[in-house]
Structures are given as structure tokens and as C-alpha cells.
Amino acid sequence: MKTHKSILITRPNHDLITTYLFYWSQFIIKEARNKGIKIFDLSGEKANKQLLGSYISKHHPVFIHFNGHGDNDLIAGFNNEILIQAGDNEQLLSQKIIYALSCNSAKTLGYSAVKNGALTYIGYKRKYILAYNIKSQTHPLRDRLAKLFLEPSNLISISLLKGNKTRDAYRKSQEAMRRNFLYMISLKATVLEKDAASFLWSDKKNQILIGDENSKI
């Protein structure tokens, strides 16, 4: 069924982690298209402050998924240009649901965004850690280790696109991380997967939801 709702995603790809996120975000874009939801894809160099502001003002996306580097009070885009910063332009996130796959931003920016009108902010209060197989780094989508980290992350956006409330999207992501983690410490896991388990555990503990748990796209 077609709807008038739109979402926006930023996908810079200027270094290894943003390249991994760039590729793994394709599944979110695909899900949006399957659901008939318009998606604005600020990929590569298009993940910049000027275009972000312009797309938000013009199209009013109900949900924004940020991929990129971050810090306590900011989210960055291509070449680490600051896209959103607390005390500067977090009002752009007003009336929107936000998922920020970036380091630390939930710690300060998340609260500031919600205080300034964002409906819900899901992000990480400490550094996001991604484990990957060095032998697979030129083919991110074939990296089975990275998959254990990035599929649970994608689940936030995919669950929201399927009509779930933010609390359920968050719960599903947490459960998926837990499931993957328990697999990684099991006898079925490879040595590499076992070695990376502690880092997924850290991501699970640091992912938080701020604001309205009942909001939905």
C-alpha cells in the first residue's frame, strides 16, 4: 500500500566503518521500497549538512537513520562534516524518530534532541564497536562476523518500517544482539566469533532509547 510518509537515511562512505554501514544499510532501503515508503538516500558525498537541512525542510521525513561518526553532542556525515550538533541545529529533528548508528551521540545529543521536540532518539551512549574479519574487509556484505553486529542494528529501522512502535523496534534489536551474543559464546561459534563476543555485548549495553516509546512511523 502506498503512503505519503517518507524517511531519510545518511550513508557516508569515506572510511572502513562508514563503508560497512553504507553497504549494510541497503537492506533498510530495500525494506522501505518494499513497503512503498519514500526514502531519501543521502549517500556518499550527499551526506552533508546543507543537503540534510534542505531535505528535512522540504520533505519532512518522519524517521531519520543516521550512519556515521559521532560524539557526545554530534552526528557527522561525509568526511566527518558535522550534520547535527546539540546547541546548534538539533531542532531539525523535531517531530521525528531518530536512529543514530554513531558513537556516543545518545549521551548528550539524544537528550537535547528530545528536549527540543524529537519524538524518540535511539542511539549509543558510548563508542559503537564493530568487529570485522580482516580477510573480508573488501567485501563488507560477505563478512559474516560484521553481520552479527549489523543485522541487529538494521532491525531498529526495519522494525519501524514494518509498523512497530519504537519500544518494540528497540526490543527486537536488543533481543537480536542477545541472540547473536549467546551464539558467539557457544560451542557452535568460530574462534573469530568468540573473540568478538565481548564487543557485541558492549554495543548491546550501550544502545538506549530516549523519549516516546510508543512513537511509530
Add this chain to the structure above:
Amino acid sequence: MNMEKKNVQEDIKKLAIARINAFSDDLGIIIGNKKYTKKEILDSIEKGDETGQEAIDTQIEYLRDMASGAIYENS
């Protein structure tokens, strides 16, 4: 810092180093905006920089949660 606290911190550091030392050489870790090999993380711990501290905290938190049974709690 008193001597006892210093000794505990030194033991924690040694424990984290021992765990990371045992990791596969194929494991790549991206912490924040930098990618690290096992050796680079160990170097960071030795230097005592922010990444090294993050790596120590991650390992110790994991071991604590493992010991307390928190990793098996459905939360």
C-alpha cells in the same frame, strides 16, 4: 591513588591484555572512527590512551557480567 587501588588497576590491565592477546589475528575492530588490529589495541593499552581504556573497560565489563550471570538474564 592508594597502593591497593593501583595494584587492582594493574591486574585489570593485565587481564585485558591477556584476553586480547589470545584473539585471532584475523579479528579487526573498529572503535569509534579508527580501525585496529589486535596488536594496535594492545599498543593502545600499553600507552594508556582513550582507545586502550575503552578496550580494557569492554573486556572487564564483559567478564563482570559473565561472572554475575548478567549475560544470561533476559533484559
